[in-house]
Amino acid sequence: MSIKAGVGISQGVDSHAVGANACQDALDKLEGKPSVLIVFSSIQYDQEKMLSGVRSVSGQVPLVGCSTAGEITNEGPTKRHSVVVMALQGDGVSFFAGVGEHISDGPKKAGKAAADVVKAQAPGGKLDAFIMFPDVLAGNGADTVRGVLESLGPDFPVVGGAAGDDFEFKKTFQYLNDKVYSGAVVGLGLSGAFKIGIGVRHGWIPVGTPKKVTKSEGAVLHELDGMPAIKIYEDYFGAERAKELKTEALARLAITYPLGMKVKGSDEMLIRDPITVDENGSITCAAEIPVGSEIRLMIGSREEAVNVAKVAAENALAELGGEKPKAVIIFNCIARSKLFGERAGDEIDAIQEALGRTTPLIGFYTYGEQAPLWGEVRNMNRCNSSFHNETVVICVLGD
Amino acid sequence: MLGSLFVLILPLGIFFAITATVVLRYPDSDALHVAAFLVALILASAAQLLVFEWKIVPNVIALERFRELLADQERGARLLVRRDLELTRANDQLRKLDETKSSFISVVAHQLRTPLSGIKWTLNLLINGDMGTLTAEQRTFLIKAYESNDRMISLVNDMLGADRIESGKVRYFFQSVPLSEVIDEVLFELLPQAKARGVSITFASKPTHPTKVHADPTKLRAVFQNLLENSVKYSQEGGSIEVSLVPRGTEEVEVSIKDDGIGIPKEQQKNIFDRFFRATNAVKLETDGSGLGLFIVKSIVERHGGMIWFESEENRGVTFHFTLPLEREPRAKEKAAA
Numbered sequence: 001m002s003i004k005a006g007v008g009i010s011q012g013v014d015s016h017a018v019g020a021n022a023c024q025d026a027l028d029k030l031e032g033k034p035s036v037l038i039v040f041s042s043i044q045y046d047q048e049k050m051l052s053g054v055r056s057v058s059g060q061v062p063l064v065g066c067s068t069a070g071e072i073t074n075e076g077p078t079k080r081h082s083v084v085v086m087a088l089q090g091d092g093v094s095f096f097a098g099v100g101e102h103i104s105d106g107p108k109k110a111g112k113a114a115a116d117v118v119k120a121q122a123p124g125g126k127l128d129a130f131i132m133f134p135d136v137l138a139g140n141g142a143d144t145v146r147g148v149l150e151s152l153g154p155d156f157p158v159v160g161g162a163a164g165d166d167f168e169f170k171k172t173f174q175y176l177n178d179k180v181y182s183g184a185v186v187g188l189g190l191s192g193a194f195k196i197g198i199g200v201r202h203g204w205i206p207v208g209t210p211k212k213v214t215k216s217e218g219a220v221l222h223e224l225d226g227m228p229a230i231k232i233y234e235d236y237f238g239a240e241r242a243k244e245l246k247t248e249a250l251a252r253l254a255i256t257y258p259l260g261m262k263v264k265g266s267d268e269m270l271i272r273d274p275i276t277v278d279e280n281g282s283i284t285c286a287a288e289i290p291v292g293s294e295i296r297l298m299i300g301s302r303e304e305a306v307n308v309a310k311v312a313a314e315n316a317l318a319e320l321g322g323e324k325p326k327a328v329i330i331f332n333c334i335a336r337s338k339l340f341g342e343r344a345g346d347e348i349d350a351i352q353e354a355l356g357r358t359t360p361l362i363g364f365y366t367y368g369e370q371a372p373l374w375g376e377v378r379n380m381n382r383c384n385s386s387f388h389n390e391t392v393v394i395c396v397l398g399d
Numbered sequence: 400m401l402g403s404l405f406v407l408i409l410p411l412g413i414f415f416a417i418t419a420t421v422v423l424r425y426p427d428s429d430a431l432h433v434a435a436f437l438v439a440l441i442l443a444s445a446a447q448l449l450v451f452e453w454k455i456v457p458n459v460i461a462l463e464r465f466r467e468l469l470a471d472q473e474r475g476a477r478l479l480v481r482r483d484l485e486l487t488r489a490n491d492q493l494r495k496l497d498e499t500k501s502s503f504i505s506v507v508a509h510q511l512r513t514p515l516s517g518i519k520w521t522l523n524l525l526i527n528g529d530m531g532t533l534t535a536e537q538r539t540f541l542i543k544a545y546e547s548n549d550r551m552i553s554l555v556n557d558m559l560g561a562d563r564i565e566s567g568k569v570r571y572f573f574q575s576v577p578l579s580e581v582i583d584e585v586l587f588e589l590l591p592q593a594k595a596r597g598v599s600i601t602f603a604s605k606p607t608h609p610t611k612v613h614a615d616p617t618k619l620r621a622v623f624q625n626l627l628e629n630s631v632k633y634s635q636e637g638g639s640i641e642v643s644l645v646p647r648g649t650e651e652v653e654v655s656i657k658d659d660g661i662g663i664p665k666e667q668q669k670n671i672f673d674r675f676f677r678a679t680n681a682v683k684l685e686t687d688g689s690g691l692g693l694f695i696v697k698s699i700v701e702r703h704g705g706m707i708w709f710e711s712e713e714n715r716g717v718t719f720h721f722t723l724p725l726e727r728e729p730r731a732k733e734k735a736a737a
Contacts, residue, residue, distance in 0.1 A: 208476030209469050236480045256487060257480060297476070299483055342498075 002399050003194055004089040005327035005360035006030030009073050011082045015045035018083050019053025026085040034087035036095040039065030039175055040364040042081030043165045047173045047180045055178055062097045064188045066133040067173040069164030069334040072363035076345035086362040093192035096121040099176045101184045107139035110185050111147025118189040127189040129196045132160035135172045138183035140218050141368045142288045142387040159198050159395045161331030161366030197319030199312030199394040200371045202271050203304040206260050206296035213293045221283045228281030236297055245277045255335045258390050262294040266373040271390040273335050286368050286389045309347045309392045313354035316396045323398035325355050330363025331393040337365045369393040505562040508555045515552050550687050557691040564698045571615040575726040578612050585623040598634045602642035611726035618699045625692040626656050626719050632686050633660035651722045659716035672697045
């Protein structure tokens with residue numbers, strides 16, 4: 001019983017060739033027959049052609065993945081658009097893949113459908129972990145997670161990242177075997193003799209007094225304490241500075257000072273990134289903020305964000321109970337990529353310092369991360385899988 | 400007499416909530432006087448006031464105080480985040496400036512390296528007499544020019560080295576390296592320099608010394624070159640330098656390089672590994688130096704998974720210690736397989 005992985009990367013102009021090369025690279029490094037492929041791609045490539053390129057090399061191996069806002073490998077964040085592939089081989093581990101379509105008709109329904117179809121393939125419906133790639137431009141990501149949990153149980157360890165589209169916020173894609181989807185959630189179920197460790201950290205701390213959400217719809221935060229939501233930024237930074245939130249999507253101010261939402265069962269706040277602000281002062285966040293929630297402004301720094309990435313990696317590693325990590329999958333928020341800019345590699349470097357530089361590593365910059373609060377997977381009662389923002393989620397697999 | 404009993408009940412309440420009652424019983428209703436009624440009423444009001452003072456007032460005060468604290472907290476938070484924003488933006492600007500400066504240094508250093516190599520090559524030809532016979536005086540001056548050019552080359556190399564470290568461009572190729580051999584080679588090269596200053600260097604390789612470390616040989620050489628050159632450069636005339644190796648467990652070896660030179664002033668010790676930092680007493684000596692050597696050394700040692708530290712007192716020398724990982728002996732099974 002053992003897990004083995006190989007990671008391939010390719011860049012270029014011809015979508016089919018880039019897909020094929022990335023897959024070949026991964027298979028060459030794996031030196032064996034893969035049990036499953038995980039594919040992350042920039043939307044700069046024609047998605048169908050890219051996937052057919054991957055399939056031309058891989059053959060009929062289960063395949064999952066999605067489009068991203070930036071790909072990550074052992075070499076750090078890729079500097080240009082790329083396709084990255086992880087070929088995973090699990091001796092004694094079974095992988096089952098499935099999709100839940102039409103998130104726009106009901107994210108919860110789609111989440112449940114994806115988990116149901118994955119579960120149905122597993123003997124006795126027994127799964128040990130679930131990795132998901134939802135489209136959050138089509139519907140509430142937190143609801144999609146709820147749908148998955150409705151199928152798998154409230155304390156099931158779910159991890160994943162929302163598909164991206166190179167920061168255009170228009171259309172994202174999900175991949176399952178030979179087919180490219182949009183507005184869907186693709187899931188990968190794992191079962192068998194393996195260990196999984198999940199590290200979840202953001203590194204921001206709350207300042208000021210809590211404000212109550214008095215009006216909101218899904219991810220649109222209308223009012224805090226009966227006032228237009230934008231007032232929280234105007235009060236703290238002045239109206240002039242807060243203007244940048246209205247003129248720029250996921251503005252610098254929003255990334256450096258996101259909102260934090262208090263959640264039951266966790267001392268750490270869930271981050272909510274303001275993406276856009278309308279003329280009424282309503283803030284559209286990257287995930288839902290229910291009425292009645294307590295919101296606070298969060299403060300942090302690049303340095304702390306790098307430190308916590310290492311802590312997250314160490315936490316994930318600790319859950320392998322002394323076993324060496326065999327594969328690393330990183331779901332990292334696009335906001336963190338923007339925050340670090342040219343130095344985004346520092347964060348990945350810190351993670352590799354904890355997990356070993358040669359351990360096969362794949363990941364992508366997401367539009368929202370899914371993971372248990374605090375990354376608890378061993379204490380199932382505290383698992384509480386949730387939808388995060390501006391957070392680094394590290395998933396390690398070991399024997 | 401039951402029919403004539405008079406009972407007066409006065410409620411004690413706060414904000415319409417009855418908290419207690421005062422009950423006055425008179426055996427005979429006829430005996431109820433207006434005065435007694437008034438006294439009872441006053442008593443009840445006084446009691447009510449007492450309860451109000453005792454229960455409500457402190458609560459109201461506490462609530463008011465709590466509100467003030469919240470307002471203070473909010474004011475403090477606003478100040479904090481505004482300052483934080485200013486600092487973050489200033490920091491971003493500084494970082495950008497630093498990056499610009501680094502790339503400027505990198506470009507300049509690269510541009511300098513080619514002409515400096517050309518000068519070195521030309522001077523070499525001249526000194527060797529390939530371009531015709533030289534007088535002794537001409538030769539002496541050309542050698543001086545050659546040495547100055549060499550110093551410039553090493554300065555440029557330092558600048559490029561530091562720039563590569565910062566931009567994360569340095570690649571390491573780890574292998575099994577015989578430590579004593581590296582030290583001997585560096586010492587051999589430094590011998591003329593040490594001799595000229597009357598400085599003695601002792602390093603006796605003992606059979607008990609760990610032989611091989613897991614390192615990048617070129618980078619490891621740079622560590623010894625930098626530290627030993629510093630020791631020679633900053634030693635007193637006729638001083639002595641001692642190199643020693645001490646195994647630390649089975650995993651690491653500790654290298655120490657001790658000199659009796661000018662040392663590092665206490666207040667500047669914390670900055671000694673910073674880029675471009677040179678201690679004031681070193682600058683005063685008017686010796687060459689980029690202030691990059693120790694920055695490079697620290698980065699190399701740490702990249703090897705080691706640690707570097709030092710002890711020093713001004714005018715009483717400095718001892719640098721650093722650790723390096725030992726090459727692990729292949730296990731019996733691997734040996735057999737090999």
